[in-house]
Amino acid sequence: MTIGQRIKQARKANNMSLRSLAEKAEISAMAISKYERDLDIPSSSVLLRLAQALNVSIDFLFRPQTISVQLQSYRKHAKLGIKEQEAIQMRIQEWLERYLEVESFFLDEIRPVNLPVYPIHSIEQVEDAAISLRECWNLGLDPIENLTQVLEDQGIKVGLISGFEHFDSCTFMADGFPVIVSKAELTGDRLRFNMGHEVGHLILDVKGVDPEPACHRFVGAFLVPEQVARFELGSRRTTLDMNELYLLKHKYGMSMQAWIYRAKDLGIISENAATRLFHRFRANGWHRKEPGEALASEKPLRMERLIYRALAEDLISRSRAQELLGEPLQLNWLVETFQQDGVAVGS
Structure with a gap:
């Protein structure tokens, strides 16, 4: 990937x-257009202004492309x-290049992908697929405490x-491994729903069934298998209580x-009964923000952990670690404490 292509990538x-970008970097739009089309090469001072305006490092602009992303399953608003x-x-x-x-x-610690595929010809088969995946991943029937960690x-x-x-x-699949990306600004239950929905797209080979309802059904069946749902709710109910639903939300x-x-x-x-409950949610605005304390969100940690490991083993500098992390290092106070105690924590 050329410098011009990197500039265009960062701009987009x-x-x-x-x-x-021209206004922020104080460079003419015509000049930037030429850079992006590889008709001209920016000077070092111009590169610095572009990098600052785009909030990227100079190294990023010279980094070769290692992977191409083509999005497939896509949950978005109109x-x-x-x-x-x-x-x-x-x-x-x-992000994926980093x-x-x-x-x-x-490389010796790259996790093998454990992602079976289940043929689905009816919506009822989704329930079996969810149970089979739990068995494959040795999850049993207990609540999944951290779904993001399980996926990693x-x-x-x-x-x-x-x-x-609106995202x-x-x-999508990239070089043979599966990738799931979600919007960050979500409550824990919405984030987990997104993650589970995308897992459905990865493992369900849907034939003759609308894939979106199938993936919706999969999330519920995976997070709360039928046996568990009937244990918690009973086999037959006339309605459900709001306090009951709130407690179950935080349990599962x-x-x-x-x-x-x-x-x-x-x-x-x-x-x-479901329609009446949904009407109550909508009338109170709970369809957008559910009542009570929000479920804490989850955060993928593997990439961050590997960055700190590389830093500890002197494979990268602190400035490089921060660049790879894409944000300031979170453990500066801990690093300073260790350094005072004479413990090596990376350069």
Whole structure:
């Protein structure tokens, strides 16, 4: 990838027009256009201004492309425009390149992908697929405390991106390994739903069934298997209590509304009972923000952990670690404490 292509990638990742970048970097839009089309090469001082305006390092502009991202499954709102989609793709590609660079330091520890595929010819088969995946991953029937960690343990690369209001999540294969990326600004239950939905796209080979409802059904069946749902709710109910739903949400990490859908899908409550409950949620604005304390969000940690390991083993400098992390180092206070005690923590 040329310097010009890197400039264009960073500009699109920041969802900036040529004019807005030109104003921020104090460079003409015509000059930037020439750089992006490789018709001219920016001087070192211009490169510095562009890097600062794009919030990237100089090294990024010279970094060779190691992977190409093509998004497949895509959960988004109708308002998500083409330019935003391009920005999301560029942002994901930049993050994934950093991830792969970090992983290259520890090739012997790359997690093998454990991702079976289940043929689905009816919506009912989704329930069996969810149970089979739990068995494959040795999860039993207990609540999944941290879904993001489970996915990383199974060889799935998980990332979060922020700044795109109308984006939810996506999944794709890159060089043979699965990747799931979700919007960062979500409560824990919504994030877990996104992650589970994308897992559904990866493992369900849907034939003759609408894949979106199938993946929705998969999330509920994976987070709360039928046996568990009937144990918690009973076999047949006339309605569900809000306090009951709130407690179950925090026990299983699945939203109150998803619990209503789950109960309806399993025939525990009727369609009419579910409709009445959903009307109550909408009337109180709970369909956007559920009542009570929000479920804490989850954060993928594998990439961050590998960065700190590389730093500890003197494979990278602190400035390089910060660049790979994409944000300030979080443990500066701990590093300083260790250094005072004479413990090596990286250069």
